Amino acid sequence: MHNEFTAIIEKDGDWFIAYCPEIPGANGQGRTRGEAKASLAEAISLILEDRRQDALRGVPDDATKETPSIKSQCPIKQQTPMIKRAGGTGQPSPRQRPPRLHPWCLEFGI
Numbered sequence: 001m002h003n004e005f006t007a008i009i010e011k012d013g014d015w016f017i018a019y020c021p022e023i024p025g026a027n028g029q030g031r032t033r034g035e036a037k038a039s040l041a042e043a044i045s046l047i048l049e050d051r052r053q054d055a056l057r058g059v060p061d062d063a064t065k066e067t068p069s070i071k072s073q074c075p076i077k078q079q080t081p082m083i084k085r086a087g088g089t090g091q092p093s094p095r096q097r098p099p100r101l102h103p104w105c106l107e108f109g110i
Contacts, residue, residue: 005044007037023047 005026016036018028026047028040059065069103 003048005042009033010102020044 018036018040030036
């Protein structure tokens with residue numbers, strides 16, 4: 001499973017402190033930004049695994065467990081129509097405008 005989350009990293013004295021606003025309780029620290037980010041990634045992984053195990057407690061033994069694959073799409077991503085050429089030819093221009101993206105989708109790479 002591949003997920004990307006936001007890492008907020010702040011300097012506190014000689015240490016870097018990292019936290020993830022999407023995962024409450026996920027924090028990391030290190031002497032460098034890289035160490036803090038790696039520590040945060042480990043914390044996120046542990047929290048998500050714990051939440052998954054907790055969520056599966058009590059599921060009946062005869063229940064089927066499957067993993068759906070979800071492809072996210074930006075809710076406002078859209079390709080604008082081709083621009084007509086000036087001069088009344090009625091032929092569309094080969095140029096197209098780039099798709100508009102929601103800021104959240106830009107951050108998470110959707």
